[in-house]
Amino acid sequence: MNDFLGPYGQATIVLMRAHFDGDLPKLKDLKKILNITDGKYLKSGGRNYAEVNKLLELLLILKKLKDEATNWRDVRSTDYLVTASQVHSNLFMSLKYTAQVLDGFNLTTQSMIELQELLDKFTVICSMRSDIITMWDNLESNQKLATEKGMSDQTILNPNFPALQALLQGYGDAQFDTVVQAIEDWYETHRWKVKANSPEPAGSEDEEPEEADAI
Numbered sequence: 001m002n003d004f005l006g007p008y009g010q011a012t013i014v015l016m017r018a019h020f021d022g023d024l025p026k027l028k029d030l031k032k033i034l035n036i037t038d039g040k041y042l043k044s045g046g047r048n049y050a051e052v053n054k055l056l057e058l059l060l061i062l063k064k065l066k067d068e069a070t071n072w073r074d075v076r077s078t079d080y081l082v083t084a085s086q087v088h089s090n091l092f093m094s095l096k097y098t099a100q101v102l103d104g105f106n107l108t109t110q111s112m113i114e115l116q117e118l119l120d121k122f123t124v125i126c127s128m129r130s131d132i133i134t135m136w137d138n139l140e141s142n143q144k145l146a147t148e149k150g151m152s153d154q155t156i157l158n159p160n161f162p163a164l165q166a167l168l169q170g171y172g173d174a175q176f177d178t179v180v181q182a183i184e185d186w187y188e189t190h191r192w193k194v195k196a197n198s199p200e201p202a203g204s205e206d207e208e209p210e211e212a213d214a215i
Helices: 027-033 049-065 091-096 109-148 161-167 173-190
Strands: 010-016 039-043 079-083 101-108
Touching: 010 049, 027 039, 027 091, 049 101, 049 109, 049 173, 101 109, 101 173, 109 161, 109 173
Parallel strands: none
Antiparallel strands: 010 079, 010 101, 039 079
């Protein structure tokens, strides 16, 4: 997994979006707001793009499950903050940097392996269900082609659509629901949360501004 989660294989990752590096929250402020001693920005399209992309794919799936009209532009991340594991958000962070923060996660190497497995399962079950949806068009296309070619096989010329539809009713629905629930559970477990009763940081707006560090 390269150096995505650091040498210990665990970190807090906060996905950011900004038009310019200067739009990112200043690291000096974040250290005070989040009570962290260290952290750095990396480009989402950089050397750890594959790992970042898994998180973005997750967010896209969750949006689609909510019937939100969306595409990859809606979950675009320009940069991400990496810092110590199990760092929590807080209301001050949420309110001040809503526009810049796409989402965040507390991650380990194992949790990323689990996420990849879930994404793979989701892709497979969606493909399986799609095969059934497109099957009816294929059967109708075969009907027309068989008629044009003078074929006589009635299973092609006159397939029993009602019987087939009854047989395949709900095909893959149970497995789809299982995978979706597992994805939602993973997100709820690892998403960046506001810690209950976390004290509001002081002084973050009293410092002289500094440029955001981006690598």
